Amino acid sequence: MVIEAEGLGRRYRSVLALSDIDIEIGVGEIVGLVGPDGAGKTTLLQLFAAILDPSEGRCQVLGHDTVNEAAQITSKIGYMAQGFTLYDRLTVAENLSFAAKIRGVPGGDYMARRRRLLDMAGLTPFLDRREGALSGGMRKKLALCANLIHEPPLLLLDEPGLGVDPLSRRELWQILDDFRSEGATIVLSTSYMDEADRCDRVAFLDRGRLMALGRPDELRAQAKGLVHSIVSDRPAEAEAALHGMAGVLGIQWRADSVRFVMKPGADISQDEKARMDALGQLALAEPGMEDVFTILRGDESVPGEAETAVATRPAARAATGKTGEIATKGLTRRFGDFVAVGDVTLTIAPGEIFGLLGANGAGKTTLIRMLCGLLPPSSGSATVAGVEVTSDQGQLRQRIGYMSQRFSLYPDLTVGENLSFFASAYGLSRRDAREAIGWAVEMTGLGGQHGEMVARLSGAVRQRVALGCSILHRPAALFLDEPTSGVDPLARFRFWRLIRILAEGGMTVLVTTHNLEEAAYCHRLGLMDMGRMIAIGDLSALRAHFPGRELATAEDVFLAFMERERARPQSERAAS
Template identity: 55%
Template sequence: MARHPGRATMTAAIRTTGLGRRFASRQVLTGVELDVRQGEIFGLLGPDGAGKTTLMQLLAAILDPSEGQAEVLGFDTVRQAAEVNARVGYMSQEFTLYDRLSVLENLQFAARIRDVAPDGFRRRSRELLAMAGLQDVLDRPAGKLSGGMRKKLSLCANLIHAPPLLLLDELSLGVDPVSRRDLWRLLRRYRDDGSTVVVSTPYMDEAEYCDRLAFLDQGWVLAVDSPAQLRARVQGRIYDVRTAMSAAVQAILRDVPEVLNLQWLADRLRIQLHAGADLPPAILARLRGLATLASAAPGLEEAFIALSTAQAPAAPPPVTPAVTETQGGEVRAERLSVRFGDFTAVDRVSVSVSPGEVIGWLGPNGAGKTTLIRVFCGLLMPSDGEAFVAGLSVTAQAQALRGRIGYMSQRFSLYPDLTVAENLRFFAGAYGLGGMRRRQAIEWASGMTALTGMETRRVSELSAAVRQRLALACSILHGPAVLFLDEPTSGVDPLNRQRFWQLIQTLASGGMTVFVTTHYLEEASYCHRLGLMHQGRLVALGTLEQLRQALRLPADAGMEAVFLGHLERTQRELAS
């Protein structure tokens, strides 16, 4: 079929040929060949630095390629960039809203700069606001919306001119599971109306919603296929290892060449073998009596690791009590409440966490998770009730408490202009470590978090995943009894997420208590127990199996069904 400049005659929404991009001497994308079909949701997956954001900006005609060509809706992104800009909705990771404008005013502004006619705006805005659940907050300033609401408003602003193609760079980064569900409902409805969506995401459960996926690594496209076909590539290579002696069995399996990847979950280990490999008879003999192996269905995370050119997560070294002096400590709250004026952020929460336990804390944005952690860390005083951490009262012994806890906030408290070594020395000094003890603690924490060899690198030059590991290292230098982690893996790719959780399980096996909040529901499998919060209340607490049983869900029900089921039950109870 002949192509005519200026007319969208292609059957593909996007077609790239030999697409590449350099920044100075650094090659970011190389030889990208993609065909994205009209009317599909197409996902981009890849580790940090794979080139996903650069590819999005090339498709949006924000950047020009260094080599090759991209056609978007039949228009060349260089020669016809204005035509592309007029027809594409592009939402970056740092989406732009005007905080002082209301929800409605932000939409009106987006419509004006897109030349949307008044009649079209009235119809589109009603539809979009109803789909996003924002029709009751039209007059609220954008700056006072929750993270999930802001993302939904930004998506509506990008849909107001009814673009045939939507480019979304990590749409649901940092958004709670309830808002993520709403966002994906919007995308599926948009797709079903015949439009095309390209979305990058670090969440494997979101990737399952895509019709097809492209896996990028170090600037190359390594695979393009449906989620089912990508999972099929690793079929027969995944095994669940059930054992009551996880640390001992992990020590046996950690250096086996045939094992590509090992996950230490709350109730089992999970191994992934290299293609065509089997566990050697000698290893099976060592496992006899210690563990049982059963073939398991693969997930996209295993397909991601099999395709990645990066090294699979290695088991960290064992905890050395002589260095860390970790004893572990209980975390306990007794009818704890926190109020800010008329607003109750935490409402009569009671919980007890045992030494060495990993407890996951889940809930929508604004549920009270971060407020509760700040109370446990002695950073915020409760309005009512009491809390104890490692045997110390958060109200009466807050100063002494800080030497017994580690805290890693959502925004890692690192100094970007200092090197890795300088950050470690600073935090060691802040915890009162000096001399030989400081050197030993830094050496141990660096080895534990795979930072050895990076000492002279400036923090501002590190990837998000390496900064995450450095923040963890800084928070454990003093061997805290309890470690608080507030959404520590937000936006981190599956490979680095697994590395991080391997560290957490190793620390917990040495006696450290770990209290972690997360929006990534698949991380529930790493936690011994789970607490679910809603509107400041603790609405469910128990193992994943206990939470399933409370709702009479099947044994294989996913964490999303469990999470949403408990929230919906709570909402019904509050409404009755």
Template identity: 40%
Template sequence: MTAVLHSIPKNTAVAVAATGLGKHFTVGQRQIAALEGITLNIRVGVVSALIGPDGAGKTTLLRLIAGLLAPDHGTISGFGLDPMTQTDAVHAITGYMPQRFGLYEDLTVQENLDLYADLHGVPTRLRSERFHELLEMTKLSAFQDRLAGKLSGGMKQKLGLACTLVARPRLLLLDEPTVGVDPVSRRELWLIIERMVASGTTVLMSTAYLDEAERCHEIFMLHAGQMIRQGAPDAELSLLAGRCYEIHGAENFTRRLQSRLAEQANIVDAVIQVDAVRVVTAQPQPPTLDDLAAEFPSLTVTSVRPRFEDGFIVRLKPLVEQVNLGRALSPSTQAVDREGTVIEVHEVERWFGDFQAVKRISFDVKRGEVFGLLGANGAGKTTTFRMLCGLLPPSGGQLRVTGIDLRSAAAKARRRIGYMSQKFSLYGALSVRQNLEFFASAYRLDRGQRRVRLDWALDEFQLAAYAESSSGDLPLGHKQRLALACALLHEPEILFLDEPTSGVDPLMRRAFWSAINALAEQGVTVLVTTHFMEEAEYCDRLVIMAAGSLLAAGRPKEIRAQARSPDRPNPTLEDAFIQLLHNIAGSDVGASQAGPKGGLQGRSPQQSEQTPS
């Protein structure tokens, strides 16, 4: 993990000030307090992060600062300006990039920049130099004439940021700016943010990725609309002394060890970290492993330094509704034959006109495996995913799922598959219950099965309290739980998860991987895409794609070994990922240490909606 950007400046000038800020919304019959009693000061010339679980109020606060919402009570100002009474002046100095930035996909990169320059009233005489600077900064100079809709996810994010910066704002508000981008693009985005701060811009960003928050000068932690912590990210690490450990020795059963440790009462958190399981204990003492000795006879425990994510989990876990998705998917008592191959990909390719998106790739997936499909934005992952689900026919090669040829019997194969897409793609106007009923019908469950499975989904995914709520109004984590429940209604043999934890907070991310691990223990085969490299450590095997081809395949430790060097004896998966891309592209991004570790999720231009049939 890299260090924070730099030491906190001594400058005490305030860019944004809020006192007693409150905002309420009416959703259905309920009154929801999105923010209540928020008081904060954001200083000039720093990067600050808004963090918290889903529904904490992060986006609402950003929109209030930008003058897009009016507070119900309290006061707020940006550089001394009131967003409600001095709206035009606030908009003139503020750049706001929402989660779904409004690029015009039928316009080129240059035309989007021209449009936003028009909207912001940028003088014509200044545009040429400013456009050149932004295109160079975002590495989009070679793509000026490309339609925005044809860009990869990471390139879209960089273009969105360039459009936000076209007026050179004093205050830059970024809502989840790195969701949807691979580790290389993520580092490039951070280089841009650093450059803007160095030029005097004040940056406030929301993020679900705590390695990013750890890089910021200050953090503001929200929960249920209230401020529960603010200050430097490392301010409370001393409270975690003697509570953070790594446990080695599970060999190829690290995922199972992580699951066992997570169940222990004296352990607050357990996550896979390279070849070990990293744990945070409830008290400052090593974890007790006596109960695991029979199953894992060679375990060793090593004390490690705390990190900011440990503090986040310790502080928020007691406050947040615990979602144990793994309990819904308890392992089967029957032995699972893990030798059988259930997915076969041989020399598969896919063309879109004269563009070859997938280039004669081959791999196989065993029953009960968690298999990872990784790659940069635009690498061909989603196209491959859609072909495997039977949603897109291959142009050539052979695809077989559970022994069924997808070229000749795609519909038959789809009945054995569950699919959860990158983007929430259920029906937002329908209630939670209505979405479940629709997918149960689409999966052709009979009336008896339908009633049992709907009750199961509402109960085990803890959605009963939201059964009559419109699914489009749910917090992101609840939407993802509903999408996973819909994908599992018909008890599929194979589950395809395309960026299942995209943008969700660390607590919900852990709940999802608890479910994935439990499914694999049952014998369900799980094929997952992710840009978050720490998640990829949970996979039994994985492949890495770039430009439609396979760069590497194997167990995580085998791929990590490809990046090992005298200067880097213990590389992470992200190190290996970036090194592989560096080798084929000659890019200097991989050598940069400017950006945070980890990777986020994205949407490729070929993304499709969730399809149950």
């Protein structure tokens, strides 16, 4: 066995982060660790890496005890933390050379290994580029190469796909599969359930305990018959019908349906079936790993009375009284000779959820920053909520909300203090601020969190605080840049429910995401590549671009477009 843990636990003062973990991992396995925020995934990886000592139990890695023989373990393994462990002022070649030297890779082996890794990662053309100038996907691939340069028999990866576009994640997995085929063992944590599906076994952690361990197909079989969907043009009413229904564990509010998961052993009564059939078409759905996550998590997550009341009435009208239509014509942004966004023309209707998809560096964030008035366009025009983005910045900012990739909160302030600060920044009077904060707290489910320091909150709760701050002034248009990156499926379902409520009330939402399971929540999608908008439409319209091909998922559709673009000559892509 590569890893043998028995009764493994770790305590941080009075907090028991992990307890009673028993697991064995063999040669050549890929094992995925999944679970909600704070479940203990990172702590377990650090115990395996001999970075932390256990408070209880024992662990052997590669035949060595993690407490008494830590040096023998750390010299043999590769460990990639969530944060990039590279040097942003060094080039690709310099980072790899440094990693090889500290790992004692012989000079004769280094060049051959470097050539192979760079070719696998597609980084050969970028040898002389500084790490800080690479896209997020390229940085992750370089970090992986730096951890593989000494050809470790065990690779420990903490959220390797976090913040990486689907194309780059697929390339990361190709590298992992190649090394696994040579006998390497890989243990990784992930919040992407499609990555969990690619593992040989999945370990589900919750509140520091190992709740389930098995092959993905074994775990999905546990959810058979428990997942349902209601295809309806009245999703808010369909969700309200689920309120109070015993045994409902989780609800996903999608663009054209409501999907829900039942507790094992719970039944839907005939009266409840009749109520749902009156709203649309009720049917069993094929379970996925997200549904397994919901069942294993176990907590019933149906909204309470107050939340359901919010969901079933229109959200408060935007304070401006203006609709949130977004319209661009030939919108372009250049940085010297580099075209970050080129000739983008689109219209997004009030109340529409528009998903913006693309690889790292495709121009999504640059486009959002132009629409928010934070970056002037080089040419073209854009109107948001009735305001030309280059005309009146003050008026524009009163009509939009913006939640950036890195939540712009103050960690040393409480939730209430953050909300008060942003209300003041939006120019709300004390009376209006009190009303707005009450509405935002109700909308985002932050009741009881008012006095909590933001620094002590989980990522999922900070996410809702950031959303609350961005909608205090009831904007007509809301821009969300990678809002759900790194949060677990249940937190993501709850967050998207809030977005649907806001859109139902007429707020226009433009959202970027690398988690293509979220494409099902959007009314339409826009695909960007090299700064250009290469396709716009709902999933059905996008699939129609590839007649005869079986494109079952949103990721299949996305990758089909990206592959077609990559197959075009560079000169043709740049000119179009």
